[in-house]
Amino acid sequence: MKNTNILINRLLKYGLYFALLIIIVFFAYIAPSFITANNFIDMLHTLAPNLIMISGLAFVVLTGAIDFSVGSIAFLAASIGTYLMVVQKVPLIITLSVIVLSAMIAGFLNGIIVEVIKVNPLITTFGTMLAYRGLGYMIGGAKYTPIPESLAQLHNVKIGFLYMDTAVAILIVVILYLIQYRTVFGRHLMAVGNDRENARKLGVKTSSISIRAFVISGFFAGFGSIFYMIQGGYMTPRMGQGLEFTGIAIVVIGGISLFGGEGSILGLLTGIFTFYIVENGLQHIGVSPYIYPFLRGGIIFLAMYADSLKTKFHSLRKVRT
């Protein structure tokens, strides 16, 4: 019995890496162009803006809450930024600061609604997801707007062999990892996610921690939107659409439990890599376009199922011990 438990535990812990390895070998075998350094560098470049945008979301999920509004916050902040840059000709440095600041305010508002007015995070962020996007459309006019050349030209800047956005995204994940494990705030974050009531009894200011997590989520949504615009050269009305679901799926695939208090920020790298590698591999082997949505859906389902199995397994173990 003990051996079975260990096996299940290991499978749930390392199964994703094993699956990832099989996927890589499979695609490499079918399409040699897949297993090249350039392809991996390009893939990391493509996923970098989304990785930045959802990195803060991971903090919210760690507290046991959810944030559906990440994509809309990114869109709203970018709409404000584009309006300032393109229409009002505001200097770039001020515009970029406003983008990040407005995203933080949007995150703060989420936190206040959840913690002060006591509305369920799912309902709150579902509502603000619609409201923020609506505001963004009003400000930006829902059109494809080219960003200034001085900003757009950064899209192919490299630091060493990595694109700038990839380097920034990796740095952010490392910093957030250190915050999670090396700071009091990080420990409190995990405590709130593990058992909010107990954390409160132990003196953790649970509401404050939760609000800060939402502000951080907003900050990175806004920050990521800047790289998103740089990469495409345009502010697009579709920015962040669908990120509410893929973002959460990536966080969960990365091992962060939807129930909070479990998982490492570093898992985000595995999560997003898994999500993108399948898409990338399919594009290399040239399968029927109808297979893509099936596989995307399958990955999300498997991730959610594995998360629920993991939670069940851990609860059972807690009861037994």
Next chain:
Amino acid sequence: MRKNRIKIFTGLLIFVLVFVACTTAAAETFGADETVSEEPTAKSEITIGLSWNRKDLQLIEAWEDYMALHAKALEDEKGVTINWVINVADGDVTRQASNIEDLISQGVDVIIARAEDGAAICASYNAAKEAGIPFITFDREAQGCTVDAHVGADSFNQAVSAGEAFADLLEANGVKGKCIELLGDLRDQNAVNRSEGWAKVEAERGAWETVLQVPTEYNPDIFISGTKNGFASNPDVNCMFIVTDAGWGLVQNALDEIGKLAKTGEEGHIWIASQDVDIPGYQGLMEGYMDVSTSYDAYYHALEVVKAAYTLAMGESLENNIILVPGRVVTSENVRDTTDLWARDYGDYQE
């Protein structure tokens, strides 16, 4: 006390936010009179009810503005006052049904609806029919019922005309194409029609071979990754078909990053065919990076739907109940001379 003040402040903030956001969805009116007369006097005045499923694209603003423009011209020509009642459903199928119920209860003379769901709109059509109000679907066809009229783009022939012009271009330049096709959302009938139109010309003319199809779902990431991966796995690719040139800026950056961005006539030029002449596509054609696109003519869609609405509201019948605007082939050569392109009116491009 302090906590209460925070609550009041937050409540006010939410109220303002929701209020501001709701204004996009709230009923809007324009025209001579905002109130709807229940019985227009001998049709010297008609009221058109317009139900948008959502208003998340500049194209929709363009449609609405052009409709107002054409209605004004019709007013002057026919001596009839045209009033509008407009509502927006924000992508919510049930809300659109309720919005159309509102239009019916206000007694409009004709309803134009851009359906969020082609099947669900049939219930609204039936309700309008019972009330004796003619019903026109706009841009997106109803599925499962035959409404009084449909006005939209002919997405299949749009792709065929772009494909024919593209085949001519490749043949004239002695190029045998190997193309990547960036598809749209496979749930979108227009996207599927475009792909089928492209495939039809490919089969008939043999001017190119599509070596890779990438479904983008209109997701900006996939426009970029699909382009890069397509070239990585098929290094001899020399052409692309992009489902909508709204995604041109993304493809342009991807081509730039892999050293494949060159204007027509320059060495290493990738031949590009697309659809819509959206704002980025207009720019791509003007700059000479894109070769062919077929316009998604918001100006003419609006003209046709206003004419159809006027005819039905006057109790007359239409010659054709399905009015499809085919679009015009726009190339980097003729883009400057092509009139009534909405991307020119609404974009910020300057030469």
